[in-house]
Amino acid sequence: MRFETFVALRYLTTSRRRAHVALIALISIVGIAVGVMALIVSLALLSGFQDRIRTQMMEKSAHLRISPARGDRLADPGKVARALTGIPGFVSAGPAIEGRGWATDLEGTSGFFIRYRNGGAKPAAEGSDARITSSLAARLRLNSGDMFRVISSRTRLSPIGPIPVAVLLRVSEVFGSSGLSRSADVEVSDDTARVLSGIAEGAGAWEARLADPRKADAAAQAARATLGPGYVVETWRELNAPLAFALRLEKVVIFATIALIIVVAALNIVSNIALTVIEKKRDLGVFTSMGATPTSLQRVYLTLGAVIGVVGTSIGVVLGVGLSLTADRFQIVPLPSDVYVMTHVPFAVHGAEVAAVAVFALATAMLASVLPARAAARLAPGEAIRLSR
Amino acid sequence: MTLAIEARHISKTYTGEGAPVTVFRDLSFSLPNGDFAAVMGPSGSGKSTLLHLIGGIDRPDSGTIHVFERSLQALSPRARARFRNEQIGFVFQFHHLLPEFTAEENVAFPDRIAGVPEREARRRAAELLERVGLADRRDHGARALSGGEQQRVAIARALARKPGLLLADEPTGNLDAAAAASVFSLLRELHRERGMTTLLVTHNPDLASRCDRLFTMSREGISPSLGLSERG
Numbered sequence: 001m002r003f004e005t006f007v008a009l010r011y012l013t014t015s016r017r018r019a020h021v022a023l024i025a026l027i028s029i030v031g032i033a034v035g036v037m038a039l040i041v042s043l044a045l046l047s048g049f050q051d052r053i054r055t056q057m058m059e060k061s062a063h064l065r066i067s068p069a070r071g072d073r074l075a076d077p078g079k080v081a082r083a084l085t086g087i088p089g090f091v092s093a094g095p096a097i098e099g100r101g102w103a104t105d106l107e108g109t110s111g112f113f114i115r116y117r118n119g120g121a122k123p124a125a126e127g128s129d130a131r132i133t134s135s136l137a138a139r140l141r142l143n144s145g146d147m148f149r150v151i152s153s154r155t156r157l158s159p160i161g162p163i164p165v166a167v168l169l170r171v172s173e174v175f176g177s178s179g180l181s182r183s184a185d186v187e188v189s190d191d192t193a194r195v196l197s198g199i200a201e202g203a204g205a206w207e208a209r210l211a212d213p214r215k216a217d218a219a220a221q222a223a224r225a226t227l228g229p230g231y232v233v234e235t236w237r238e239l240n241a242p243l244a245f246a247l248r249l250e251k252v253v254i255f256a257t258i259a260l261i262i263v264v265a266a267l268n269i270v271s272n273i274a275l276t277v278i279e280k281k282r283d284l285g286v287f288t289s290m291g292a293t294p295t296s297l298q299r300v301y302l303t304l305g306a307v308i309g310v311v312g313t314s315i316g317v318v319l320g321v322g323l324s325l326t327a328d329r330f331q332i333v334p335l336p337s338d339v340y341v342m343t344h345v346p347f348a349v350h351g352a353e354v355a356a357v358a359v360f361a362l363a364t365a366m367l368a369s370v371l372p373a374r375a376a377a378r379l380a381p382g383e384a385i386r387l388s389r
Numbered sequence: 390m391t392l393a394i395e396a397r398h399i400s401k402t403y404t405g406e407g408a409p410v411t412v413f414r415d416l417s418f419s420l421p422n423g424d425f426a427a428v429m430g431p432s433g434s435g436k437s438t439l440l441h442l443i444g445g446i447d448r449p450d451s452g453t454i455h456v457f458e459r460s461l462q463a464l465s466p467r468a469r470a471r472f473r474n475e476q477i478g479f480v481f482q483f484h485h486l487l488p489e490f491t492a493e494e495n496v497a498f499p500d501r502i503a504g505v506p507e508r509e510a511r512r513r514a515a516e517l518l519e520r521v522g523l524a525d526r527r528d529h530g531a532r533a534l535s536g537g538e539q540q541r542v543a544i545a546r547a548l549a550r551k552p553g554l555l556l557a558d559e560p561t562g563n564l565d566a567a568a569a570a571s572v573f574s575l576l577r578e579l580h581r582e583r584g585m586t587t588l589l590v591t592h593n594p595d596l597a598s599r600c601d602r603l604f605t606m607s608r609e610g611i612s613p614s615l616g617l618s619e620r621g
Contacts, residue, residue: 001507003498003501003502006501006507010489010490011489014489282485283487285446285485286481286485286487287498287502288446288470288473289444289446289473289479289481290473290474290479290498290499290502290546291470291471291472291473291474291475291499291502291503291550292470292474292502293466293467293470293471294466294470295467296470296502380447381446381447382438382441382446382447383447385441385446385481385485
């Protein structure tokens with residue numbers, strides 16, 4: 001063990017006559033541990049929810065979407081389809097035919113503004129079947145097998161003038177709403193989507209699904225290389241960028257807020273080490289008389305901060321990770337199933353986040369000890385000895 | 390005759406919270422290598438300050454100090470620390486043992502600061518404690534030792550690096566007559582065995598008279614006491 005570590009550890013552990021310093025050290029350790037634990041649990045909670053949302057993105061969004069750089073129709077859908085089938089990890093592709101309209105019950109007493117679309121790269125509904133979100137089903141009081149009407153924003157000419165295009169559909173399935181951008185409230189067959197949107201041929205965009213959505217960026221690169229200019233290739237991450245940004249921002253804000261606990265604990269480290277420096281002023285002089293360099297003395301107090309940081313962080317990591325895993329494993333926090341899609345609050349511990357929290361806590365503890373450690377190194381040793389007679 | 394210490398025209402003034410206090414001005418002093426010398430003088434004449442300046446734990450405002458022909462001021466802080474570690478041993482009036490550590494750990498500190506592995510440093514410390522007659526007290530905390538024992542441990546600590554120069558600031562000043570005589574005899578024996586230059590500050594004329602060389606310090610400066618100097 002190095003001389004500096006040896007001295008620092010002894011200062012920290014022999015507290016018989018220095019109860020006040022030991023108490024402050026203990027408060028610092030507990031403060032850091034609580035801060036680290038709170039940060040890990042909060043981030044695990046957010047990650048739990050966000051992982052679910054990300055999974056939904058991967059499940060419900062198209063993994064790749066190709067649209068024209070100009071205009072609202074793909075000039076050569078065949079070329080797009082060929083380009084998509086050639087990319088690594090390709091599973092399926094299809095035209096995206098979508099639009100906006102109103103969904104009403106058969107009596108027409110209530111109507112709601114909706115987005116409709118075909119299946120895109122996923123298998124579409126058949127005939128006059130429609131898959132609708134649970135929220136629309138609730139608002140129109142529809143169940144599987146019920147009939148309802150979708151009225152397009154498009155009109156057609158009739159003998160009595162322009163009238164809206166309307167189709168009668170049967171609810172084949174009710175699915176959970178995802179809340180993702182571009183997600184549709186009503187999924188219909190290709191034919192129905194073409195009738196409602198008026199796109200008789202081709203499509204405004206082409207969508208593809210991949211075997212591994214996490215490799216969407218590489219697939220998008222390949223598609224861009226094949227297609228050349230004139231096309232916009234977006235991945236599922238880009239399609240949901242605003243939501244992904246909001247999720248990231250949420251984590252940053254939570255981190256910054258809860259990290260304040262660690263910062264407050266670090267202030268305790270400053271006072272702890274400053275007190276030790278004052279108390280051990282004579283020791284500094286004696287060590288100097290034995291040939292210790294100012295850097296070496298500074299290192300003693302930096303080590304003191306590091307030890308408090310390491311102990312506090314270790315306890316915090318163990319408690320935080322343990323609590324998160326336990327809460328997730330035993331579903332400790334239940335959620336009302338009629339309000340949330342999930343039955344309990346999910347916790348997901350991400351190694352990188354735990355590492356980031358640990359590094360932040362350790363760095364803060366070290367930083368807190370720099371100032372008093374520098375003061376220790378600057379003390380005049382002769383004066384320290386002379387005044388401590 | 391090579392000189393262990395050569396101080397030329399050194400001045401020192403402390404500027405604390407109150408008015409500046411000039412400890413000495415334009416003081417010159419030298420000590421041959423291998424001598425066993427004492428400095429006497431009234432309180433406040435700057436004896437301890439002189440030891441601190443010679444040991445390089447304080448700096449003179451002006452003048453030069455050479456120890457074993459090396460200028461302390463010319464050394465970088467790191468080099469000065471290393472020089473002090475290797476060449477200079479300090480013994481203080483109040484022993485200044487570190488209370489959180491055992492006698493053996495205290496004695497091992499100079500070696501550990503020098504980077505000697507812990508086990509080797511402890512082995513050497515145990516040997517030194519045996520030499521000063523405290524083999525059975527090595528695991529005792531500093532507070533568990535008597536005044537005389539504490540000062541013996543402090544002497545062992547000062548000798549850990551086999552220094553060429555031992556500076557002792559009133560090493561017997563805080564001890565009763567018997568313990569003081571015992572500690573002084575130990576210093577004398579160690580000097581004979583190891584041959585290191587020893588400069589000790591004392592208020593005890595009896596002990597001072599048993600040194601090879603005696604200097605008297607006052608506000609006016611430092612001067613050798615002739616009767617004793619001739620013996621050295």
